[in-house]
Amino acid sequence: MSIAERFAVAVAASAADLPDPELLPVQLARAAAAVLPVDGAGISLFFAADRRLPLGASDEVSAEAERLQFTVGEGPCLSSHASGQTIIAEEADIKDRWPAFHDVLVARTSVRSIISLPFQDEFRGHGALDLYLVPPHDVRTVTLYDALVVTREVVSLFHGAARPAGADGPAWLGAPAAERRALVWQAMGFLNAGLGITSEDALALLRAHAYSSGLAVDDLAARVLAREVPLEELAYDDRSA
Amino acid sequence: MSPTPRRSPEPFDVRAAFAELGRLSFADTSMDAMLLRIAELAKRVTPGVVEASVTLVSRHKATSAAFTGPLSVQLDESQYSRGEGPCLEAAVGQEIQEITDAREETRWPGHARECVARGSLSSMSVPLPVKESVHGALNLYATEAHAFGDQAKAVATEFASYAAIAVQNRQLYDSTRELAEHLDTAMRTRAVIEQAKGILMSQRRCDAAEAFNLLAAASQRSNRKLRDIAQAIVDGVDGTPRDRPGP
Numbered sequence: 205m206s207i208a209e210r211f212a213v214a215v216a217a218s219a220a221d222l223p224d225p226e227l228l229p230v231q232l233a234r235a236a237a238a239v240l241p242v243d244g245a246g247i248s249l250f251f252a253a254d255r256r257l258p259l260g261a262s263d264e265v266s267a268e269a270e271r272l273q274f275t276v277g278e279g280p281c282l283s284s285h286a287s288g289q290t291i292i293a294e295e296a297d298i299k300d301r302w303p304a305f306h307d308v309l310v311a312r313t314s315v316r317s318i319i320s321l322p323f324q325d326e327f328r329g330h331g332a333l334d335l336y337l338v339p340p341h342d343v344r345t346v347t348l349y350d351a352l353v354v355t356r357e358v359v360s361l362f363h364g365a366a367r368p369a370g371a372d373g374p375a376w377l378g379a380p381a382a383e384r385r386a387l388v389w390q391a392m393g394f395l396n397a398g399l400g401i402t403s404e405d406a407l408a409l410l411r412a413h414a415y416s417s418g419l420a421v422d423d424l425a426a427r428v429l430a431r432e433v434p435l436e437e438l439a440y441d442d443r444s445a
Numbered sequence: 446m447s448p449t450p451r452r453s454p455e456p457f458d459v460r461a462a463f464a465e466l467g468r469l470s471f472a473d474t475s476m477d478a479m480l481l482r483i484a485e486l487a488k489r490v491t492p493g494v495v496e497a498s499v500t501l502v503s504r505h506k507a508t509s510a511a512f513t514g515p516l517s518v519q520l521d522e523s524q525y526s527r528g529e530g531p532c533l534e535a536a537v538g539q540e541i542q543e544i545t546d547a548r549e550e551t552r553w554p555g556h557a558r559e560c561v562a563r564g565s566l567s568s569m570s571v572p573l574p575v576k577e578s579v580h581g582a583l584n585l586y587a588t589e590a591h592a593f594g595d596q597a598k599a600v601a602t603e604f605a606s607y608a609a610i611a612v613q614n615r616q617l618y619d620s621t622r623e624l625a626e627h628l629d630t631a632m633r634t635r636a637v638i639e640q641a642k643g644i645l646m647s648q649r650r651c652d653a654a655e656a657f658n659l660l661a662a663a664s665q666r667s668n669r670k671l672r673d674i675a676q677a678i679v680d681g682v683d684g685t686p687r688d689r690p691g692p
Contacts, residue, residue: 251632326621330628366624373631389636390653393643396682403640403683429646429653 207239207350211357214238225375228365229260236333236354237262241345243315243338246270247358249331250285254407255389258381259331266336267381269315271420272308274385275411279305281334284320288329290352291320292343304415311418314338319346321355326363333358384422391425398435413438459600462486466607476615480511480608487583487604488513493592494585495565496520499573499608500532502580507533510581516563517586523559530556535570535582541598542570542582546590566590571601573609579616583608634672641675644682 205213214235222231229247236245244266249257256274261267273279279302280293295316299306309315319335322328333355337343366374388410395406413433414424427433465486469479480499488497496517501510509521524530530553531542544550547566550557560568565586573581583605587593593601638660645656660678664671 249628249632251629251636255632255636257632327625327628330625363624366628373628373635377628377631377635386635386639389639390643390646393640393645393679393682394647395643396640396679397644397647400682403679429643 207353208357210239211235211354215357215361225365226378226380227260228362228376229379229381230262231260232358232361233260233262233266233333236335236358237266240335240351240354241341242319242335243341244269244336246334246336247331248281248334249327250329256282256285257377257385259376259379260381265313265315265338266334268420269309269313269318269336270334270381271422272312273305275414275419275421276302276304276308277411278302279309280318281320281332284322285332288322290322290348291318292348293318293320294343308415308418317341317343319343319351321351323359324356325359327359387425387429388421391428394428395435395438399439409438459490462490463603463607466604474611476611477510479611481513483604483608483611484511484513484517484583487585487601491585491593491597491600493567493587493589493597495588496586498532498584498586500536500570500582500584501612502533502536503578507536516565517584519563520556520560520565520568520586521584523556524553527553527555529553531568532570532582532584535572535584536580539572539574539580541572541602543593544568545593548590560586564588567592569593569598569601571598571605573605573612575609575612575616579612581608581612637679638671638675641678644678 215231218231218234218238233245233247237243244262246261246266246269247259248270249259251257254277258267258270258274261270270281273281280291280298283301284291293301295306298309298318315336316339317337319337321333321335323331323333335346335351337346362376365376388407391410392403392406395401395409396403399406399409401409410421410424410428414421417424424433428438466483469482484497484499488494496512496514498509498512498517498521500507500521507525509518512518512521521532524532531544535542544557544560545567547557547560550560560566565588567587567590568585570582570584573583575581583601585593585601641660642653642656645651645659646653649656649659651659660671660674663674667674
């Protein structure tokens with residue numbers, strides 16, 4: 205079977221487990237992780253500068269790796285989006301190019317290398333498929349051709365599921381991972397009003413505080429909104445930064 | 446003596462024209478540029494043709510997407526304004542429509558009079574084999590009556606199929622871009638609503654569900670979209686920093 209056929213079979217299998225339309229991204233991430241020699245996969249979209257929306261991951265480790273990258277605001281997936289190029293990053297590359305991301309990645313997950321494949325065709329410039337590898341898996345064991353074919357299939361299935369879409373967009377924009385990231389936008393507003401700062405500063409503050417407390421920014425956002433973190437504590441971070 | 450046709454003096458054969466079209470890259474050439482080149486080449490290789498144009502009909506509105514000179518625009522417009530004529534029938538009916546002698550044309554009398562007045566006694570409109578919502582025709586206008594033979598029809602049909610590819614590629618591109626923009630808008634809308642909820646949670650000391658209800662109520666009261674209300678709330682706070690931590 206060709207890689208495209210194997211992917212189609214894997215999608216059908218995960219679709220049986222996850223029939224809800226908003227779980228399509230999870231379904232596709234699981235199928236990608238199943239047919240490629242990797243430990244996990246995640247699918248994300250980008251919109252306004254600096255805003256990244258995770259749609260689904262094959263497993264919790266991959267989801268956490270995405271959140272950590274968004275928290276530190278740097279990493280192979282973000283660079284790949286900026287350049288539009290596939291990035292293949294082994295641990296040494298991650299350490300050299302994105303040291304802050306490397307720190308949290310190593311401290312919090314078993315992932316050591318990442319391949320980021322920007323969407324092409326219909327969603328060029330709008331998202332990416334990220335592959336996460338845990339030793340003994342290594343970037344050299346992944347055939348780039350296979351990874352590109354899987355990316356193309358992911359785009360094509362997303363595209364097919366994007367129509368017809370109401371004003372709220374396709375159902376998969378309401379994927380659980382996206383809803384969790386939505387708390388970050390909510391917390392930005394909370395800081396906008398509570399501290400009288402701009403949106404850009406609010407996001408920077410949340411990220412800095414999450415990084416220094418060893419949390420993903422999504423988790424910090426949830427705590428801020430639950431009023432478990434006093435705003436003064438966040439403001440203090442900003443002054444010291 | 447017949448008037449000299451305004452055609453390229455050097456011989457230019459049909460094969461060379463199609464070879465040139467074959468070399469044009471659909472990825473790098475805009476639809477308008479492609480259609481213009483097709484109209485120019487069709488005019489150049491078809492004996493007797495003085496002007497050519499491409500009509501596109503979309504949502505009951507006809508436009509000349511490409512034209513080689515004023516005569517073709519005037520005679521296209523003559524049909525659009527009357528709501529009838531060979532180019533419209535060719536586009537919509539998907540069959541070649543020909544005026545062999547405008548002085549004797551009875552199907553479209555108003556348009557035929559205009560053709561005579563402007564000095565084009567014959568014309569041929571070849572449908573673009575385009576699917577979906579856009580229809581089109583390649584129009585060739587000649588000065589003399591009975592300008593088009595079977596050979597000219599066959600060649601024009603070939604040109605029309607190239608034009609159809611250009612139109613289809615553009616449609617595909619537009620529909621893709623529209624989808625991506627739609628997705629982008631949906632993500633921004635969701636994000637701005639979340640941010641406005643956060644602002645209200647802070648200002649009103651309420652939870653997320655109550656904040657959303659406040660937004661929904663404001664939207665209903667003012668008959669404005671929820672998104673617009675949310676955007677106004679975010680703009681109101683985002684742009685006016687107060688007691689901002691100093692540098």
